[in-house]
Amino acid sequence: MILKCIECGKEYNPKEVRYRCECGGLLEVLVDLDKVENVFDGKNITLWKYESFIPVEKRVSLNEGGTPIYRLENLQTELGMKELYVKNEGANPTGSFKDRGMTVGVSKALELGMDKVICASTGNTSASLAAYAAKSNIKAYVLVPSGKIALGKLAQAIVYGAKVVPVRGNFDDALNVVVEASSELGVYMLNSINPFRLEGQKTIAFEIFDQLGFVPDKVILPVGNAGNISAIWKGFRELYEAGFIYKLPKMIGIQAEGASPLARAWKERRDFKPLEKPETIATAIRIGNPANWPKAWRVVEESGGVLESVTDEEILKAQKMLASKEGIFVEPASASSLAGLMKLRNEIEEDESVVLITTGHGLKDPNIILEGFELPEPIEPSLEAFKEVL
Numbered sequence: 001m002i003l004k005c006i007e008c009g010k011e012y013n014p015k016e017v018r019y020r021c022e023c024g025g026l027l028e029v030l031v032d033l034d035k036v037e038n039v040f041d042g043k044n045i046t047l048w049k050y051e052s053f054i055p056v057e058k059r060v061s062l063n064e065g066g067t068p069i070y071r072l073e074n075l076q077t078e079l080g081m082k083e084l085y086v087k088n089e090g091a092n093p094t095g096s097f098k099d100r101g102m103t104v105g106v107s108k109a110l111e112l113g114m115d116k117v118i119c120a121s122t123g124n125t126s127a128s129l130a131a132y133a134a135k136s137n138i139k140a141y142v143l144v145p146s147g148k149i150a151l152g153k154l155a156q157a158i159v160y161g162a163k164v165v166p167v168r169g170n171f172d173d174a175l176n177v178v179v180e181a182s183s184e185l186g187v188y189m190l191n192s193i194n195p196f197r198l199e200g201q202k203t204i205a206f207e208i209f210d211q212l213g214f215v216p217d218k219v220i221l222p223v224g225n226a227g228n229i230s231a232i233w234k235g236f237r238e239l240y241e242a243g244f245i246y247k248l249p250k251m252i253g254i255q256a257e258g259a260s261p262l263a264r265a266w267k268e269r270r271d272f273k274p275l276e277k278p279e280t281i282a283t284a285i286r287i288g289n290p291a292n293w294p295k296a297w298r299v300v301e302e303s304g305g306v307l308e309s310v311t312d313e314e315i316l317k318a319q320k321m322l323a324s325k326e327g328i329f330v331e332p333a334s335a336s337s338l339a340g341l342m343k344l345r346n347e348i349e350e351d352e353s354v355v356l357i358t359t360g361h362g363l364k365d366p367n368i369i370l371e372g373f374e375l376p377e378p379i380e381p382s383l384e385a386f387k388e389v390l
């Protein structure tokens, strides 16, 4: 296993603490694919089933992965499709896909002998880091955009015992502080520019293949800091290079319109430019300067996919549809994958198989549902009163 720069190709020893190349490029972990095991039998699915692909020696685990994949029978009929699935990452231990990155990332921190970990977060990363730090008996510092983090996520970070520091600014501002703090203060950074995070998240691809028994034509997911789309693609590529699969899916990344620097650059066919003031109700992906954009851009190009954006209105509509037609309650950012599918529906053939990734549980952000909803007046405790309101 080696660490390699995606820009200049320089290699580094994975036993040293390093997040970027000297040239500033993002790093990637190259796993020895001669040694991976073909365990794809559809049984006993958990993240650590794929341990031969995961480049860490220690293991701190809360039983992450093994999340359900559902056939969306009602929605697929409504959208005129033959095979539509959702992989529901809200079923992870702290309610989001971040647990996949953290089981590996915090294991790596322990391996490197670090006793303090840090991240900037729109909420889910902080909840997950806090939980895995608690389990490992090490200290977690989480920096969050003040007033812009969903209540459930904040409660999680607090109860797991992290030091929660609100920052006057957005996620991008918080990440700048974290990058500086990690090098100055010797704290291990677990944002997704840390390539070991992505080594955990790539298992989403392994599970999709293991659960379905085939590779879908398209995978659609929300994009914020752009780590997850890069990780999932890496997982499919590894399966391909190991000779376990013979085709690759197209990767489709969805951003919220008010926070869509990547989708805009893609659609306007111009260079990427960060967005100063990202704004969306999908606070998880309220990011103007996705740190992993160079990886994500290549993924979409290489896979023949697309980057698209959806409005807050479209996101909320999709969130309601998933819950009321399929019984799956996801947070707004996660619903952007269904919103994106609906927007791109005409570009998808009727018989193509599509997997939507829903990234976080709906209960993390209940306010968004309750705002503007008024419960009716209470009734008297009698059958007559009940009949009157039917």
Ligand code: F0G
Pocket: 096, 098, 120, 121, 122, 123, 124, 125, 126, 192, 222, 223, 224, 225, 226, 227, 228, 229, 284, 285, 331, 333, 334, 359, 360
């Ligand atoms: N969906 C949810 C629910 C998220 O929390 C995030 C990212 C994403 C999608 C986007 O994933 O960044 O890999 O492109 N949340 C981070 C956080 C930024 O701090 O929790 P990405």
